[in-house]
Amino acid sequence: MRFMACSNIMVKDEISSAGSKMLYNFKAPFGADVYDRCIGKGMEFAGLIETDEFGIDSLFEQNTDAAITAMLENRCDFVLCNDLFGKLQRQAPGHGLVYINPAYGAVSRQGLIPAVSSMDRIGVLCRNIDDGCRVISAISDGVSDFAKEIPDKATEYKDISQLKYTDIIPYVFYILASAEISGNTARYDGVKFGFRAENAQNLNEMYLKSRTEGFDRDTQLAIITGCMVLSKDNYNKLYHKAMQIRRLIAEHYTRLLDECGFLALSPSVTGKNNLERSVFCLLSSLCGFPSISMKHGDSERLFVYKG
C-alpha cells in the first residue's frame, strides 16, 4: 500500500513542519513510530501532506482538507493524520472516504508533533473499512476488526434523549484543547530551532515577534484562550471545571456504550461553528473512544465504540 502522512507526523530528515511557519525548516531528527511501522510492513511512503497548523481546525472556515484532496487525486491508498478537531471525520463521508480513529493510546504518539497530548492520536483516512483495519492493525499492537461491528443499515436508531452534554461538549473540548495547545506550543520560541523573527531589540521582543509572525490566527487564538483558562483567576472556574465535566461525560458515555455496544451518530451536525458541527467527533476525542466516520447507506455516520 502507498501512504502519505500529515506533516505533523515526523519523518526522519524530512521537513516536518506540522503546517506551521514556526517549523518551516524543521528537519525531523527521528521518525515517528507509525512511519517506521508502516515501512516495516513493506508499505510505500509517498510523501508528507500539509495540514492545518498542528492539526488545529479553523473555527469558521470550511475548506477541504489537503489529506482529502490527496486521496481524491489518488496519490496514495491512505493518509496518517491526527484529526482531533474532527475536520476529516466531518468531510470524509461526503467524498466517499472513511476515517478510522483508534482508541486513545492504542497507537504510539512518539514522533507526532503534539497539539493536545490527552487527545492526540494517529488515525487513518482511507477508501474502505478493510484497508483501514489493515493499517490500524499494522500501526498498533492489537488486531483491529471494526468491520464486524458495522451494523446492517436496517438497524433502528432510537432514544436520542441519552445523548447528553451535547451543548457543552464543544466548549469543554476547546477549553481543555486550548490549554494543552498553549503548553505544547510554548517550545516554539525562536531560541533553539525553527522560525526566528528578525530585528528584535531584546529577548522579549524576539519571543513576541517570532510567535506573532510564526503562528497563524487559529493557533494564536488557541494559545491565548489556553493561557486564559489556565491563569490563576480562571483555573478553577474554567480548566478544572472542564476536567470535571469531561469525567462526567466519559462516565456517562462509557455506561451507554456498555449497554448498547456502539453508538451510530452523525459526524457533522448543524452548528454555529466548526466545534459545534463536530460535536460527536469531539466526544470521541474527549473520551478517547475509537470511531469510524463513513457513508452508511444514504447517511453519513460516525460509529463510536468503547474501545
Added chain:
Amino acid sequence: MKYEVVMGLEVHTELATKSKLFCSCSAEFGGQANENVCPACAGMPGMLPNANKRAIELGIAAGIITNSRITPTISFDKKNYFYPDLPTGYQITQLFAPICKDGYVDIETADGGRRIGLTQIHLEQDAGKLVHSYDLSLVDYNRAGVPLIEIVSKPDFRSAEEVVAYLEKLRQILSFAGVSDCRMQEGSMRCDVNLSVREAGSDVLGVRTEMKNMNSLKAIVRAIEYESQRHIDALETGSEILIQETRRWDDNKGVSYSMRDKEEAADYRYFPDPDILPIDISDEWIAAVKSTLPESAGDKFARITGQLGISEYDAGIITASRKLSDIFDKLTQKGLPPKDVVSWIVTELLSMDTQENKSNDDIDIDCDKFADLLLLVERKEINRNTAKKILSLIYNQNIDPIDYVAQNNLGMVSDTGLLEGIVSEVLAENPSSVEQFLAGNEKVSGFLMGKAMAKTAGKADPAAVRMILMEALGRL
C-alpha cells in the same frame, strides 16, 4: 523596638541519578556544552517523557530521612514560563501531588535543639545554563532535565545560624543516604530564602521577600544579615516601602536587588501534565527503598563512638562528610583497627590538601592503595614516617605503595643483628655522648637514637632501635 526575623527555605538539590528525569541522557555535571542532550531534553516536538524510576526512589528516600509522609499516588504538572534555558517553555514539576509532605528535620545550634517543619518535597526538572559573553548569550542544555528535589520548609527559622545548621544537616543526611551529593559550588544544592521581619512577640507576619542566587553558606549568612537590616530600616525610618517580591543577591557588592516589577508578576499557569500518568507508590516500594538505605550519619556516630571507642570529636569529623565516612568504612572493612584508621584520616589525610574552599567531601584518594599502605605499617614493614611520605605520593600522584616500597627499598629494618651492629657503631663513634648519658643526662639517648635511625636512612623500626640502644647503654 525589638524585631524578629522569620524565614522559610526552599532548597533545591540535584538527585544523584545516572540519567535525567524524563530521558536517558547522562545527568553528570560538567562535560562539553550540550554534550548530554537528546531531542527530548532539547525540547524537540514528538518526544514523550519517560519517568526515571531511580529519581522517584531517591525522592522516596528523601522523604524517609526527613520523616515525611510519602504520597501514595504522585503526579507531575507543567509550570509554564518563557526563558531561554527552559527548552520546552515549561518545567515539569509537582504542584498537586508532591512526593513528600509534612516532614521535619531536627537541628542543633548554640541555643539548643530545634525542629524545622517541612511543608513538602517535590520532584522537578532542572533548567539549562546561560553563559553570557560580550554581546552574546549562549545556552548549555546539559543540566536541562536533570532531576531535582525542592525541599520547602515552614517559616520556622529565626536566625542565620539556624539556617546554616539546617543546610549542613540536610547536606549530611542527603549525602549519607545517597540522595544527592549536595555540592553548593557546582550548583547541585541551591537555596532560596523567604524572609520577613516583625516586632518581637507579634504573631502577624511582615512583608515577605524571596532572595535567590546565594552560592555558599557564607553568602547566605551575608544575604540574610543584609536583607533583615533592610527590612528593619524600612520599618523604622519608612525609607522605603517593602513589597512582596523576588530579589537577587549580589555577593560581590553585598546587596540584594529587585528582580522584576510587579507588572510582570509571573502566573505559571500550572496544569497536570497529560503526557505522564500518575505513579502509585506502594508501601512495599517504600519498604524496599528503606531497606537499601545505608547507615545514617547519626547512627554511624553512635556506633563508632560506642562500639569502636572513637572520640566524639573525631567521630564528628568523620560523620560530617560522606566521603570521609566512606573512606573510614572501606579501610576498617579491610581489617585495619578503627582507631588507627581515624588517626590516619583526621591527622594525616586531612592535612594533605589545605587549599581554601576545599571541603572534606572534595578529598579524593584510592582507598585500596590507602589500605595497602596502612597494612604495611600494621605489619611493621614500613615505619610511620615513611608511610606519611608515601601517603602524600598516593594522594598527589596515585602511586602504588607496595611497588613503591619495593622499588625504593624502603622496607623497615627490624633485623635485630643488623640493628645491634649499628647501635654498637653509634656508641663507638659518639663517646662523649655516652659519657654524658652515664653521668645521668638521659636526654642524650634521643640524640643517639637519631644517629642510629640516620644510619638506616630512616627505615628502621624505631621501637626496636630504642630497645636495643637502651639495652646496650644499660650494659655499659
